[in-house]
Amino acid sequence: MRDVAIIAFAQLPAVRRDTEREEVELVQPVVTAALAQAGLDRRDVGFTISGSCDYLLGRPFSFVAALDAVAPWPPIAESHVEMDGAWALYEAWARLQCGDVDTALIYAYGKSSLGELPDVLVQQLDPYYLAPLGADAISLAALQARALLDSGRADERRLAAVAARSRRAAAANPCAQRRSRREVDELLAEPYLVAPLRKHDCPPISDGACAVVLAAGDVARRLVPRPAWIRGIDHRIEPHQLGHRDLTRSPSTAEAAARAGAGPDAAPFDLVELHAPFSHQELILRDALGLPTDDGTADGIDDGDGGDGPAINPSGGALAANPMMVAGLTRLGEAAARLMAGDGRRALAHATSGPCLQQNLVCVLETDGGAP
Amino acid sequence: MTAANRCAIVGIGQTHHKAKRQDVSIPGLIREAALRALADAELTWKDIDAVVIGKAPDMFEGVMMPELFLADALGAAGKPILRVHTAGSVGGSTAICAAHLIMGGIHRRVLTVAFEKQSESDAMWALSPRIPFQPQLTAGAGGYFAPLVRAYMRRSGAPDDVGLQVAVKDRQHGLKNPYAHLRIKGIDRAMVADSPMLWDPIRYLETCPSSDGACAMVLAAEDAAAAPRPPAWVHGLATRSEPVVFSGRDQVNPQAGRDCARDIYAQAGIHTPSKDLDVAELYVPFSWFEPMWLENLGFAAEGEGWKVTASGATALGGALPINPSGGVLCSNPIGASGMLRFAEAAMQVRDQAGEHQVDGARRAMGHAYGGGSQFFAMWIVGRDRP
Numbered sequence: 001m002r003d004v005a006i007i008a009f010a011q012l013p014a015v016r017r018d019t020e021r022e023e024v025e026l027v028q029p030v031v032t033a034a035l036a037q038a039g040l041d042r043r044d045v046g047f048t049i050s051g052s053c054d055y056l057l058g059r060p061f062s063f064v065a066a067l068d069a070v071a072p073w074p075p076i077a078e079s080h081v082e083m084d085g086a087w088a089l090y091e092a093w094a095r096l097q098c099g100d101v102d103t104a105l106i107y108a109y110g111k112s113s114l115g116e117l118p119d120v121l122v123q124q125l126d127p128y129y130l131a132p133l134g135a136d137a138i139s140l141a142a143l144q145a146r147a148l149l150d151s152g153r154a155d156e157r158r159l160a161a162v163a164a165r166s167r168r169a170a171a172a173n174p175c176a177q178r179r180s181r182r183e184v185d186e187l188l189a190e191p192y193l194v195a196p197l198r199k200h201d202c203p204p205i206s207d208g209a210c211a212v213v214l215a216a217g218d219v220a221r222r223l224v225p226r227p228a229w230i231r232g233i234d235h236r237i238e239p240h241q242l243g244h245r246d247l248t249r250s251p252s253t254a255e256a257a258a259r260a261g262a263g264p265d266a267a268p269f270d271l272v273e274l275h276a277p278f279s280h281q282e283l284i285l286r287d288a289l290g291l292p293t294d295d296g297t298a299d300g301i302d303d304g305d306g307g308d309g310p311a312i313n314p315s316g317g318a319l320a321a322n323p324m325m326v327a328g329l330t331r332l333g334e335a336a337a338r339l340m341a342g343d344g345r346r347a348l349a350h351a352t353s354g355p356c357l358q359q360n361l362v363c364v365l366e367t368d369g370g371a372p
Numbered sequence: 373m374t375a376a377n378r379c380a381i382v383g384i385g386q387t388h389h390k391a392k393r394q395d396v397s398i399p400g401l402i403r404e405a406a407l408r409a410l411a412d413a414e415l416t417w418k419d420i421d422a423v424v425i426g427k428a429p430d431m432f433e434g435v436m437m438p439e440l441f442l443a444d445a446l447g448a449a450g451k452p453i454l455r456v457h458t459a460g461s462v463g464g465s466t467a468i469c470a471a472h473l474i475m476g477g478i479h480r481r482v483l484t485v486a487f488e489k490q491s492e493s494d495a496m497w498a499l500s501p502r503i504p505f506q507p508q509l510t511a512g513a514g515g516y517f518a519p520l521v522r523a524y525m526r527r528s529g530a531p532d533d534v535g536l537q538v539a540v541k542d543r544q545h546g547l548k549n550p551y552a553h554l555r556i557k558g559i560d561r562a563m564v565a566d567s568p569m570l571w572d573p574i575r576y577l578e579t580c581p582s583s584d585g586a587c588a589m590v591l592a593a594e595d596a597a598a599a600p601r602p603p604a605w606v607h608g609l610a611t612r613s614e615p616v617v618f619s620g621r622d623q624v625n626p627q628a629g630r631d632c633a634r635d636i637y638a639q640a641g642i643h644t645p646s647k648d649l650d651v652a653e654l655y656v657p658f659s660w661f662e663p664m665w666l667e668n669l670g671f672a673a674e675g676e677g678w679k680v681t682a683s684g685a686t687a688l689g690g691a692l693p694i695n696p697s698g699g700v701l702c703s704n705p706i707g708a709s710g711m712l713r714f715a716e717a718a719m720q721v722r723d724q725a726g727e728h729q730v731d732g733a734r735r736a737m738g739h740a741y742g743g744g745s746q747f748f749a750m751w752i753v754g755r756d757r758p
Binding site for chain 1: 398432452469477610611612614
């Protein structure tokens with residue numbers, strides 16, 4: 001495979017409801033900032049691609065309006081996926097593998113606030129067998145959380161510990177939305193939202209946008225001092241029907257990780273960014289990824305009280321900010337940005353899509369050995 | 373071609389297109405096309421490494437990100453699946469995304485599928501949303517494109533019956549295509565001329581139908597291209613996009629279309645497209661777009677496209693057959709319409725097009741466009757390995 005790296009990442013601070021800006025106004029600042037970081041003129045970008053979803057905006061072709069943000073004149077080579085931007089990055093990475101273009105711009109945006117998000121996501125379910133049941137996104141996640149608790153591999157305290165750690169990390173992230181520190185016992189005293197999930201186990205509803213620049217080989221080396229090289233990237237989907245899956249496991253994550261070079265025998269990571277919109281999903285993902293514990297417990301699950309393992313979601317993750325179609329690409333961008341800043345040499349980044357972790361993408365990032 | 377690896381088309385399938393395919397669900401519709409593509413390639417689901425699916429806006433069926441639930445029907449569980457959406461050009465850009473997975477050396481066999489089941493919703497409604505701070509497009513695509521046709525007629529001085537001729541010609545081609553939705557026996561100029569004027573100058577019979585349908589292809593790397601019948605080879609492929617609107621933008625002869633064509637011609641070593649290509653499947657949803665695209669794509673000089681159409685050269689048996697399948701004017705499952713153009717081009721160079729085969733076709737073009745004539749996807753396929 002051709003060497004391709006993330007060389008720039010920019011994001012908007014996620015907010016609960018952005019009433020000031022429409023899609024093109026969300027995208028333009030992050031695209032401009034990412035290209036400036038990369039030292040690239042927009043006319044020199046070889047391939048442009050975005051990720052977004054019409055249903056969030058309640059209109060068809062929302063990506064058409066957003067395209068103005070990249071000023072596509074003269075006309076550009078461009079595509080769009082109706083998916084999280086992480087999959088747009090995958091298509092861009094594949095495009096760069098063809099060898100005839102050297103740079104790509106990826107952007108993603110989402111205004112989750114425009115509708116009743118949990119109800120909007122019902123429209124994402126099988127229209128014949130699942131959507132008519134009307135189970136909203138939080139209820140489905142709660143079913144999954146209940147199954148995990150019933151398996152004996154987690155308890156509510158562990159869920160709260162994930163949420164508490166996310167908030168501690170988010171306090172240092174100016175782009176995070178939920179940044180107030182809360183202790184585990186405090187969180188456990190809260191009422192259930194949909195049992196066994198409490199509000200802090202669920203993601204906030206967020207509006208936001210982000211952009212990433214990819215470059216290949218020597219172009220990446222010329223543009224930035226510490227490119228975050230994509231050493232492996234893969235994505236897999238599972239059956240949609242929830243009854244066909246063991247909701248407490250994520251075999252698609254394990255498969256994608258193995259193919260991306262993050263399998264059981266992989267070298268350790270300095271940091272990990274997981275796209276886990278719900279607290280229990282982080283535990284399922286960590287299990288699938290075989291991530292080491294840093295608290296010495298035997299079940300392979302970290303409760304975030306320090307230790308030798310990788311930093312998990314140093315950005316705060318999707319529990320701190322979850323703009324739909326953006327949060328997955330943000331995980332890849334956050335991990336790369338930290339490596340580019342010298343905070344570690346090797347990172348794992350993950351993105352998810354669909355109900356109950358149906359589809360998962362895993363990316364392994366590394367910088368060259370030199371000092372930052 | 374400048375890419376690292378060659379890409380072959382080894383399997384092609386499509387549905388019988390109809391106004392309402394009430395005999396199948398959405399999964400049933402896409403499986404019909406996918407199973408035909410697999411059968412054509414003599415492969416099974418197990419042989420497929422990844423799936424790339426495309427369709428136009430999700431509001432056309434009322435299912436948000438339907439690839440999530442369609443993964444099961446496409447045998448994609450445990451595999452990668454990507455969902456492309458680039459407006460009307462999506463069928464083409466979906467195939468291009470799939471081809472890049474082969475040309476980038478990532479996979480050996482990719483199944484690509486595009487569909488629309490328009491009877492599940494109402495495309496006119498879905499195309500005419502009321503969006504804050506924007507004028508409402510109340511007349512769907514026809515209302516948007518009719519002024520562009522008028523502008524073309526004024527600029528080129530074309531006589532006003534050229535559109536009738538395209539409408540008749542493509543419907544006559546469609547009668548030779550067993551999969552076509554509109555099969556109008558005895559179609560003639562008078563029938564088209566007497567049909568109601570919908571968006572002046574576009575009459576009812578100069579307009580594409582609204583169809584349920586799907587198209588699928590199996591794309592393969594060179595080492596997996598051994599197929600029961602000779603493959604088609606990708607000789608060139610590209611997309612181009614430009615903004616919806618800015619002052620000075622030429623929507624009649626868009627720069628993005630010209631640039632995209634120039635790009636694929638350079639990749640395929642084509643100097644004179646009207647001579648070097650044997651057949652083209654162009655995205656012509658309204659009759660007049662044939663002469664407009666002939667100019668945009670360099671088959672005719674600016675202002676001369678209508679003369680090529682009027683000469684009869686674009687009919688089967690002519691010097692430059694355009695849309696021997698019947699084109700979008702006969703079948704229009706919007707999300708699949710672009711892929712149908714790409715697939716029909718490949719069928720031609722594989723000598724697989726039956727009654728609408730262009731004799732001896734060796735190189736063919738597939739073309740798709742979308743949005744406000746702003747998104748373009750094109751490929752050139754050939755019988756010979758590039």
